[in-house]
Amino acid sequence: MRVKVYTVNSFAKSINGGNPAGVVLNADGLSDVEMKKIAGVVGFSETAFVMKSNLADFMVRFFTPNEEVDFCGHATIAVFHTISSKGYIKSGRYSQETKAGILDVQVMEDLSIMMNQNIPSYHEIIEKQEIADSLNITVDEMLENLPVQIVSTALRDILVPIKSLDILNSINPDFKKVENISSKYNTVGYHIFTLESLNESNAHCRNFAPLYGIPEESATGTSNGALACYLYKYGKLKHDHITNISIEQGYSMERPSEIKIALTTKEKEITEVRVGGIALNLSEIEVEI
Structure with a gap:
């Protein structure tokens, strides 16, 4: 099976900077084993998988090359940069369902992203x-x-x-x-x-x-x-x-x-x-x- 993966450098200070993440859209049909395999092949610290949610605008799951983690900040930036750049959403406020909870994300007019995290x-x-x-x-x-x-x-x-x-x-x-x-x-x-x-x-x-x-x-x-x-x-x-x-x-x-x-x-x-x-x-x- 071949899967399309978007790659993007989050938090970049320069053209060569930032932290690369993978993003897979429409991932609802993928199994946990398949998502882990994809993350391993991509080889970045995290790859995010975007799915439909009954509780938020999107469900996002995050996999390292080794295992799933509850949340990932730089991969969240990558997700919302990707879907906004591809025209799926406009600037504004959105919510994502993650294993760390439902968290808000704001897409700014300049395509910078601000995401809510939990109270410390x-x-x-x-x-x-x-x-x-x-x-x-x-x-x-x-x-x-x-x-x-x-x-x-x-x-x-x-x-x-x-x-x-x-x-x-x-x-x-x-x-x-x-x-x-x-x-x-x-x-x-x-x-x-x-x-x-x-x-x-x-x-x-x-x-x-x-x-x-x-x-x-x-x-x-x-x-x-x-x-x-x-x-x-x-x-x-x-x-x-x-x-x-x-x-x-x-x-x-x-x-x-x-x-x-x-x-x-x-x-x-x-x-x-x-x-x-x-x-x-x-x-x-x-x-x-």
Whole structure:
């Protein structure tokens, strides 16, 4: 069987930047096994499958080359960029049914996409030594005044504060240890960050998810949604800037990416999380399964 797959780079900062995702439209007739096979052949960190929904405008399922995940930010950007570019929808607000819940998505006039994520949940604080060992760094190379903590706005990630951009870029993880710790804490992976940046952004990041077959990822919507909430919780965002948060990622992979986040708050509590950006290089391929 041959299947058409659209490919697009989400959160792209430049023509060569962003995080590639696959998009399969009209996927209702595909089995779970077939979707997993397609994702494996495509080989991107995630491929999204768009289906009909009785609860929302669309149902979207997300597969890594290894298994299904509840939600994927950059693949959501890819889905809505694809269907809007192909003329299936116009600018406006839409909803998608995912395994992480029903989430709203806004397609802007310039084809940039902003998607709603869940209100943040803050989980375990992890001993820094355990994480430092898996990253082949010392605890002294982490920021002292911020914890290593699991945070989720859709998927659980371990957020790891690093002192400087130089240290961040030099990190060479022990991926087996990262995988084991990710499994131990029931998380997708590590989202390591520094408050230093190249372009006056709020943070600069790298993301490791070897448990899901992704050694490093160039742009992650869910992880950065969680990071923005974490930075707000620990007083690293000015209140008048929380609707215009910018996070850099992918530079270590030569795939410059920019993730935009807007938080809505009431009485210092986050009431809405929106994550977005632009996508470039829409094309299509056919895969045989």
